[in-house]
Amino acid sequence: MAQNQAMDAALLTLAEMGEADRLTIAAGTPGIVLMERAAEAIAETVLARYPGAERVACLAGPGNNGGDAYAAAAILLRAGREVRLFHLVPPEKLQGDAANAAAAYDGPAEPLAAFDAQSFDLVIDGLFGAGLARPLEGEVAELVERLNAAATPVVAIDLPSGISGASGAVLGTAVEAEATVTFFRRKPGHLLEPGRSHCGAVAVSDIGVLSTALETIAPKCFENRPALWRHRLAVPSDAGHKYDRGHAVVFSGPASRTGAARLAATAALRAGAGLVTMFSPAGAVLVNAAHLTAVMLKRCEDTDELASHLGDTRLNAFVLGPGFGAGETARAYAEAVLAAGGRLVLDADGISSFKDDPEALFAAARAASEARGDSEPALVLTPHSGEFKRLFPDIASAEGLSKLDQARLAAERACAVVVLKGRDTVIAAPDGRAAINATGTPWLATAGSGDVLSGIVAAQLAQGTPSFEAAAAAVWMHGKAAEAFGAGLIAEDLPGMLPKVFAGLEATGP
């Protein structure tokens, strides 16, 4: 059940989508039938979203994306719309299903050069989809720029032309659509920026591609939805004790910088850790004591004191980094926690502390994961792009890597779950599993928001959720908390929204 629902959230590579098509066609559904259904889905979206759009332009490229445009044009013509089709290559040059679709269309067709967006109420973009192979240039690039400058709404077929389905990158230039109709499953480029913003509202149409094909294909990248992790979350039981829900620890920074750790600690408690303790340097104990209530407080002045605290094996999840200060102490504490068998969320200054010797961190993470014996990553890294660059400079600067590729490579190298933050946060595990998040609002880009996230991750780890699922769940919840609050959000507001998020999670399906 959980497996099937997760498969609904799969994001397919070009090769995986091609394989799903191939298996479907081999099982008896001809390609032209898939194209016809794709066209019906596009026409349905157009008629439902733009009931008043009379003058419709269909732009048709040289491949099957263009074939979909011809087939959609034919349906809209039959529905009584004033349709004109503009083609990048003459119809007689098309091949296969696209040639058949073009032959079945008997409305007006002209070369692309005759297209003027101002003369239409709506434009259907069928220039390029999954087959985009290089940057747009010349006549097509100029046309796309004129189209974007015009006020005419655009519905894109499969992907806005110019957007890479694999990475969400703009190749040359790309269509800015109001809506995009894709088929069978989304692709990473629908969720990764800037692709996500170019897509507008995405509708996924089931055109009859066999979903059982996914069992053979076994995709490893998913939209971050509860189906991925809800079955791995700990549910507090009636007979449970607070120790059943784990004991999280947050390291506080010095007296003048304790707020970030308190945000993380409060979030950890709200997110379900049974107990949360702040480990504070001596100089910050008073200021922390003055602010904490349910969160407990312990002095932790140096590695000796830390070693003695770590003797308590009930302390099982740690947050190090928010407001902590970068340097030798952070490195020593992180290594000590991992060596003691704790699971560690390393954020902010904790990440930056390893910029001169990332390999030391990766070696500690590898040793900790091996010592666990269940190959479960003991380390969760939560960098924004600047922090990511400090630990993985070569991956960050390599040409042609998507955010998804970057997070996956980093996770493998660091032997850690990597949460590469942003509007399109990617969560990646060393074994190649990845999730792209779609919850949240622009208000999440606020001071302290990341500190709260690290606390929510730690709460899931403390309760025994595996690291990938813990991180993915936390990112989703963090985004949902922001959505639940709405405008005017500051980081302090997020923990208080978590009860609503949990209630919503219980009430809804995947």
Ligand SMILES: NC(=O)C1=CN([C@@H]2O[C@H](COP(=O)(O)OP(=O)(O)OC[C@H]3O[C@@H](n4cnc5c(N)ncnc54)[C@H](OP(=O)(O)O)[C@@H]3O)[C@@H](O)[C@H]2O)[C@H](O)CC1
């Ligand atoms: N199950 C499904 O998802 C179905 C999808 N359908 C639709 O099919 C397209 C994919 O079709 P495909 O033919 O593979 O690819 P495209 O139509 O996107 O584009 C390929 C052609 O475009 C040329 N190309 C590529 N990049 C450029 C560029 N920058 N400038 C100019 N021309 C370009 C490419 O030329 P090559 O020289 O590289 O060969 C091709 O001619 C999918 O997106 C759906 O819309 C099916 O209708 C049904 C099932």
Ligand SMILES: [K+]
């Ligand atoms: K397109």
